[in-house]
Amino acid sequence: MTQHADSAIPLPHLLTLEHLPRPRLVALLDRAQRFADGADDRAALAGMAxxxxxxxxxxxxxxxFQLAAQRLGADVLNFDASSSSTSKGETARDTLKTIEAMGVRGFIVRHKDDxxxxxxxAAADPGTALINAGDGRSAHPTQGLLDMLTLRQAKGDDFARLKVAIVGDVKHSRVARSDLHALRTLGAGDIRVCGPASLLPDDATLDGCTVTADLDAALDGVDAVMMLRLQRERMAEGLVASLDDYHRDYGLSSARLRRAxxxxxxxxxxxxxxxIEITDDVADGPQSLILKQVANGVAARMAVLEALLAR
Incomplete structure (x- = not known):
């Protein structure tokens, strides 16, 4: 593939897939596919922490991420907030700067706050790269990448012909936002979003999508169904009447899947x-790519680490 100028410019951080140029996104997917096919570069991040x-x-x-970094030859430090100085009141910024002072130039960060x-x-030194591994409900860009890689493997790279349904708790889902950013960038032809009104965002997140509270209608003829976890830890009480009601209205069963x-x-x-959001026979069934997503996570994260950190 001829490298496009947008994909040749160094990427300082990966914070979101929103506004990421299509050539850059495609280049990351292409590289991830090579890693998924067995390419391995133990020297790409050799000597880097x-x-x-x-x-x-x-x-x-x-x-x-740990496995991806190790496969590229990096040394990996695993930070555990529960056993660190953050429990003594140290700020996240001071934690970053402290570890950065030890010579670490790559940080994979997950945080509860948007x-x-x-x-x-913004606080990092020049030459230090940060990857967003999920912040609040804002973004989870590498999950979006691995989801697109999984879809592309199953359905080809012509996203314009795809009908995709995203179902469930979109309001609290950073995954949904990153998937939507990527699907739009790749030109997905028909994006449907389904969930109860209380679990749908009221901002620009759903621009360009067909929005419905009717799961049966959302599933009609779709090529892919992206189910979302009901994120009870992020929501106020009362947004869902009961888990039984939620499963009845928005749970994916094999009977419902036949509408796709x-x-x-x-x-x-x-x-x-x-x-709750998915039955065992669907999660473990022949149409499920859930474990394939997990496998592709390593390849997608290798591609991102290489793009940001390889000299």
Missing amino acids: VCTLFFEPSTRTRLS GAVAALA ARDAVVLHPGPMNRG
Whole structure:
């Protein structure tokens, strides 16, 4: 592939997929696919230290970033907020600057507050790169990348013909926002968003989408269904009448999935609330790409680390 000028300019940080030029996004997906196909460069980050700076719990994101960095030859420092000086009152900025002073130039940051990673990036020294591993409800760009990689593997690179349904708690989902940014950039032809009104954002997040509270209508003929976790830890009480009611109205079952195209695929960023947003037979069924997403997370994060940190 001929490298486009937009994808040749060094990327200082990856904070969001919003406004990321299409050539850059495609270049990252192409490189991630090479890693998924078995390409390995143990020397790309040799001699470099990378820190997973997580102020929120994580399983998939932290471990896949750790594995991705190790496969590129980096030394990995794992920061645990619960056992660090943050428990004594140290600010996130001071934590970053302290670790940066040790010679660490790559930071993978997860934080509960919107905009926290961008604020840390603004405080970082020149030459230090930050990757947003999820901040509040704002963005989770590498999840968006791995989701697009998984979709592209299953459905090809012509996103203009795709019908995609995103279902559930969009209001509190940084994953949904990054997926929507990426789908728009890649030219997805039909993006449908479905959920109860109380769990849908009232800003520009849903611009260009078909929005409905009717799950059956949203699933009609779609090529991909992207289910979202009900994020009870981020929502006020009363936004959902009951978990049983939510499952009845917005849970994906095998019977409901039959409304989608015969070869439709199912994605979920995890962790799943089985029996609430998705049933076992769908999560573990032949149309599920959920574990493929996990595998692709390593490849997508290798591509990002290489793009930001490789000399």
